[in-house]
Amino acid sequence: MAIDLRKIEQTAPALVDLYKRAGVSLGKHGLRGQRAAVYLVVDHSGSMRPYYRDGSVQALADRVLGLAAQLDDDGRVPVVFFSTDVDAVSDIDLADHHGRIDRITATLGHMGRTNYHTAMDAVIDHYLDSGADAPALVVFQTDGGPGDRALTEKYVCKAARLPLFWQFVGFGDPHSSQFDFLRRLDELPVPQRRPVDNAGFFHAGKDPRRVPDDVLYDRLVGEFPAWLAAARARGILPAPRPAA
Template sequence: MAGVGLGTVQERAPGLVSLYKSAGVSLRKHGLAGQRAAVYLVVDYSGSMRDYYRDGSVQALADRVLGLSANLDDDGVVPVVFFSTDVDAVEDIALDNHRGRIDEIVSRLGRMGRTSYHLAMDEVLDHYLDSGADAPALVVFQTDGGPISRHAAERYLCKAARLPLFWQFVGFGDKRSNQFDFLRRLDGLAVPRHRVVDNAGFFHAGPDPRRVPDAELYDRLLGEFPQWLAAARARGIVRG
């Protein structure tokens, strides 16, 4: 078994049991039962995100990602990168401390800034490489808008395509907004012209992400991951 096991979740985080089970159903549906993967969460801390922290949307996403991670990794911990103009914090959320954890971290952070994707991406790359992990990584990257440097974000994504990390971007906000046109473009960058494999996906969770059903959220988070795994294994990026 790749994850921590249902018994451990029941003991350490009973509030996540339903999320853990729902994530497991989605993993099996996508042919990922028994798959090992490190899971990261990147969350936007720019000024326009204020209401999503206040209404619990970011905490809800963190809990759902932790429920998914508990199926894929056996440490019960998700590294969380908070970013705005710079990287604001790198913290862990774990089965033992998930309740109210986002609010607790944010209470120690400073002013909310702008949106620099590439700095958060660089932080994830460093963390993954420094960890010495041999499993692939699924990076859930949440934002409510486009980056201040599109060129830098695209360059980092294309460079990262040679590493065993898949970037699943999640948009919070109005589905009619053009703020997410760049992420749709990233999702469709040509292979192999721009990157060696398709290492990113994007889906829009809407203006109230908490209303997206758990099963749908997990299906969207995992929708492109199996295809990336197959392509990355074929290129020798992911081993095993």
């Protein structure tokens, strides 16, 4: 159930427009009324410094929080920061979102290399420990391919049996070969490698803040309905309850 607009106006007025635009995108994709837990995973490797400095990561966090307020009612998004390993697991919420990314990263140490699988493991553990009965949409941001490619593929294929959809978002040069791995990951065959297509990828460019909100939301949720249908057909998610 979405958070009431009046609560957004009272607790996070800067997110009102994002909340409304997210609602429009959900409606376009037949997702109005859909419940989902929303996670944000952000790359904290050394090459990400410019995106923290210019506010791109905070801007993405705000947009994801606006989307989460439409899909869940707790006003909070768990955030995993990763580089060589998991650097932090924290959260952003409506009442304290402004500058939250800087406050978290100020307490972190060395920005290491890029390994995806540890962050995926942290999300899976958090989701299973939460006891959630809704599916999860995981927004996974990175500015390059991982050093742990074989492990990442293994995790994506194993996680396909769980009610988690991984939406990868690239920051940086869209023509860089760094993102070839994510494009291949997006196309891992079904059912040979995984029971359902549980991952998507899109590139937000060198200045992700310039991607219009409605375009970003369309890309974040565009593949989610097909995954929901496939996951229900394979019994990964229960069939929707008929309307009373």
